[in-house]
Amino acid sequence: MALRVEDNKCIGCEVCVHACPYQAIEMVDERATLNEACILCGACAYACPTGAIVLDRGDSDVDITQYEGIWVVGEVTSEGTMAMVTAELIGEGGRLAAEIDTDLSVVLMGDDIRHTAEQAAGYGADRVFVVDHPALARYRTEPFTRVMADLIEEHKPEIVLAGATSMGRDLAARLAARLKVGMTADCIELRIDPETRMLEQTRPAFGGNLLATILCEQTRPQMASVRPNTMGLPSFDESREAEVIEVPVEIEEGSITTKILEVVRDESRSARKLVEADIIVGGGRGFADKQQLSLLDELAEQLGAAVGFSRALVDQGWVSSTQQIGQSGKIVHPKLYIACGISGAIQHVAGITGSDCIVAINKDPDAPIFEVAHYGVVGDVAQVLPAMTEAIKARRGE
Amino acid sequence: MNIMVCVKQIPDTSEVKIDPETNTIVREGVPSVINPADEHAIEAAVHLVEEHGGKVTVMTMGPPQAEDVLRQGLAMGADEAILVSDRCFAASDTLATSYVLANAITHNNNFDLVLTGKQALDGDTAQVPPGIAEHLGIPQVTSAIGIEVEEDRLRVKRLLEEEFETVEVPMPVLISCSSQINEPRRPGIKAKLMAKRKEIKVWDHHSIEVESCLCGIEGSPTRVVRVFAPTFETDGERFEGEASDCALAVVNRLVESKII
Known part of the structure; x- marks a missing residue:
């Protein structure tokens, strides 16, 4: 080289x-x-x-022209429906497929999940592989990797997309290592070059402070995982139809080393609430101590808002990583985001720019968060937050 | 129990600044630290050995100065440390890195358990742990927040998006640790001084018998072709002065624009 x-x-x-x-x-x-x-x-x-x-780069020993079509690794929720992240990927994959004039296929794996194929079709999949087996009832690395690797080797898609979820990250990383192909995690933007059919994968780099565009030039399929909530949901049309292929598989339960003993729902301030919230109050380094974070809860209560935090507070061990907002945490797009004592590191800002309105409160007038804020207050959260809570209370009282 | 812990030295990304002229990262003066999740992996390993006996080996792939993170592991209670270092490993992507680390792990004798952090803060891919497990041909359990020994098997609690999942796996196995798994110990001066005097093995690509064409740039199928700073919109309204006046002004604006 x-x-x-x-x-x-x-x-x-x-x-x-x-x-x-x-x-x-x-x-x-x-x-x-x-x-x-x-x-x-x-x-x-x-x-x-x-x-x-x-x-x-020297010659590749892989004939990349043998590979065609775009695939999405589907996810099925514990309620037995197709996950929204899969719908987002179908939308994005379909857009890419149109640019290079090829098909979009979805692979759905689970137990008794044939009905989810209609959902995939409705969101725009051309072809749906349904792999239905009791051993696939819940995600486990071994059987899912085996099923995906076999399907990819047989059908040779040129691109495989997965959600950057706990399942998608676990599976895609293992699969890429098995197939010895390049894999880009956590993409926030995908483009395709119609000439070379090369997937330009853009993801956060350097702790989310920069973005990097990555290519996998000589290996196929080109694999990428995509952050949930970054691509938008395609329209659903139940009249759409797709070719449904049922894939028979033989899996010996005894050959799978991992046994699932227990699954418990996390009832604490849940991640879903944060992502779905219309109003989010975010807290950062500007708080003097952990106790002072209660000021956020008080404001959030008045607004009916969810509470999230910057990475600094997660690193400090004050709060759980499930409540982290930013490129390395949850990407949110509420109607209103109130950033309290958050300086505005790029990685945080990149996770909130989808908000319709951003309010920033920070005592440093030069804090970068003010550059993206629609309304900025220069002041200490210890004074400004209680005052806002009171002002809202007063308004509501009128 | 023989435990290998893979750790990574990363730039302290909270200290990162962007040069506004060139739109590139200012690397000078950015301190190097141990990846935070990896401290939790070391703690988990040391704790398991304290309870059940065995040996902890910390390993990192990186330049000579990555020795610092190994000393930190030794100070926290690891028994041995291995630096996997070779010019031909530079710029390895996740596939090449996991290939090199897996070979180094098998080169170091038998192991029952490989522990890693869930993800590195700088790259944030979480890809290397499953990659190592695949190269070693062993099961993986990612995002662990609890590990219990159950005779010759391990019970591992995982943190998923909205669920906790408990799985049972046989050893050898690779487990990647979430930062919620424990509170890492802070070694005292004495432990740090002891760690300074310990020998660190240094292995290059010959000693672990890896093919140089499968590591570094050559062994890396992904290629970074562009690095840039994201751009965001600007221009907003700003309030300064008495906290209560500002708070009221903002609330009024939000009400006027029917946001709240």
């Missing part, structure tokens, strides 16, 4: 200097020159507008 700069094509525009994540390109006599920090990642070759930087 090698990276070379063709001097006669380099126009000295410095695009590559900015594209390089490793600060490995310097301009020498107005020509791009690689230094020893280069790790041959090829970001510069991708960015170069004149094709002056060339990455030779």
Whole structure:
């Protein structure tokens, strides 16, 4: 493998200097020159507008043209319906499939789940594989990976999408390692190049402070998991039909080493409540101690709002990670988000920009959160929050 | 019980700043720390060995300075430490990293349990633990918040989106730990000094018999082609001054625009 700069094509525009994540390109006599920090990642070759930087990756032994079609790994809820994240993926996968003129298939695995195929069809799947077996009643790594790996080897899809959920992350990572293919976790944006059929996968990087676009050039399928709530829900039309393929499988329960002993619903302030809430009050580092967080609860109570937190408070151990808002936590899009004592690190902001209205309260007038806020209050949460709670109470009293 | 704990040194991402001119990360002066979830994995390992006997080995793949996180593991009570370090491992993606770590784990004798953090804070992929388990051909249990020994099997409680799930698995097994699993101990000065004097094994690609074409850039099917800072909208209305006046003004705006 090698990276070379063709001097006669380099126009000295410095695009590559900015594209390089490793600060490995310097301009020498107005020509791009690689230094020893280069790790041959090829970001510069991708960015170069004149094709002056060339990455030779050697020949691949995989014939990528054999692979066709876009697949979604479906999820079935404990109530026996197709999960919303799967509907979102069908919408996104269908959009990508249209761009490269191919089909969208969904794989649904579970026990007694044939009826979910209609849901997948209604959201726009062209083809649904139904794998119905008692051993698949709840997600377990071993049987689900085996079923998916066999199906992929047989049908050779070019792209496989999964939800970045606890099931999707567990399964997709294991599957990618088994198939020895590239896998990009937690994508927030997908694009496809209609010429090369290459999937451009954009995800948070560096703790969510930056975004990175990733390609899997030489392995197939191209695998990605997608954050729930980032892609939007496609329309549902029950008159739509899909080709339904029932896949017979033989699974010996005794051959599966993992046994599920117990499942208990988490009744604490639940994650779903946060994601579905119309109003969310978020707390961050601006609180003096854990006790002071009760100011958030008081405001939330007046507004009928859910409460979430920035990563700083989760790292500090004050609150549970299930209540974390941001790119590495929950992505939310309420009508109103009130950021209290949150400075506005990029990774947090990226999780709240879908909010219709953002209010920020912070004592630092230069806090980056003010840049995205529709209304900002410069002040200490210890004073501003009780005052807001009172003001709302007074309004309601009128 | 023979426990291998895989840990990662990461840049302290809460300290990350973006250069507004070039839109790239300012790397200078960003301190390196142990990935927070990995401290919980070390604690879980040390605790299991305290209760049931055995040995804890901490392992990391990284540059020579990643030795710091191994010393931290030793100070917390690990018995041995291994640094898997080779220039040809640089820029490995999750597939290549899990290949290298799995080979290093098998190279180090028998193991009953591999523990890791659930995910690293910098990359945040949670892909390496299942990748290691696949390369080792053993079961995996991700997002653990509790581990109990039940004769020759383990009972593991997992935290899912809205449920707690308890599973039973035989050993050897890989378990990735959520930060809710325990409270990591804070080693005292004495433990830290002891840890400083301990020997750390350093293994390169020859010693663990990995093929260099399967690690580093060459062994990594994913390729980062663009890194950029997300952009967000601006311009809003700002209130400063007496807290009660500001609070009232904001509430009025929200009511006027029928948001509340």
